[in-house]
Amino acid sequence: MNPVATGSATGIDGIVSGLRRAREGWRQRQDAGRDVERFPSRAGVEDSVALIAAALYPRRLGHFRGVAVEEDRFVAAKLLAGLTALEREIGAELAYWQKDADAAFPPEQAALIARLFGATLPGVRDRIDSDVEAAFLADPAARSVDEILLCYPGAVASLHHRIAHELNELGAPIVARMISELANERTGIDIHPGATIGRHFFIDHGTGVVIGETAIIGERVRLYQHVTLGARSALGTAPRSPRDRFARHPIVEDDVIIYAGATVLGRVTIGARSVIGGNVWLLADAAPDSVLVQPAAQALPHAEGRALRQELEGTA
Secondary structure: OOHHHOOOOOOHHHHHHHHHHHHHHHHHHHOOOOOOOOOOOHHHHHHHHHHHHHHHOOOOOOOOOOOHHHHHHHHHHHHHHHHHHHHHHHHHHHHHHOOOHHHOOOOOHHHHHHHHHHHHHHHHHHHHHHHHHHHHHHOOOOOOHHHHHHHOHHHHHHHHHHHHHHHHHHOOHHHHHHHHHHHHHHHOOEEOOOOEEOOOOEEOOOOOOEEOOOOEEOOOOEEOOOOEEEOOOOOOOOOOOOOOOOOOOOEEOOOOEEOOOOEEEOOOEEOOOOEEOOOOEEOOOEOOOOEEOOOOOOOOOHHHHHHHHHHHHOOO
């Protein structure tokens, strides 16, 4: 007899009953009044982003190989398919947020959001182009702008954020967050869709970068890997609910460079043209043209260095 198939607490029937109780408890606490039968699909959102990316960059991301006169037809087809798929996922999100009939979204709301989002795409393309150009100017290892768009994690994160930010602003925050997480999975770069980022933005290398929801980043800003633009703990301040929406992330003004491993927390302002060195921990405003760095590495005398190396290697 297979013990897993028995009706005991450790068998299938018992596990199913336990999972049912867990579901019911969760739904009572969290899902009251929500239509949890409808929810945006990650696969559907991913498909819509791929179609929109193909419309934005038909030859490089859409693999269009026809003559120039056919390009607009290709873009129109990808755009129609992408916006239709996006409308479906936005509709599922609106159904999820819907709690009662008195607060019903109009039937055309999802189509309206998709249409308004479509109208932002020329500007989205312009901002992504500016980010790719910034990377090409800043990174001597880059051979072409095409290499950056196709290969650089910062460009992937930029494309997804520029799309996600518009959807977040238009009232589809879950779909927007799914799009940002697609980039996070691919690149290790976590940018909240609510963050406001100016043109010519470049993240070099990228892994471990975190940019919070209310961060504001100016023009021509460059970040390196493992930079955090985060919020501070509410300890020692007036109590807030974790759900309160308030400005809690940094403001980074134009032409700032933040090097690898720097952590900037709270609603502090880094003034224009400042340089924040690697591994700096910053909790206060920095005036324009500031240069903030860690103490320089110190060379130990030979005997002290040998003793320390032996201690670290466990051979002392």
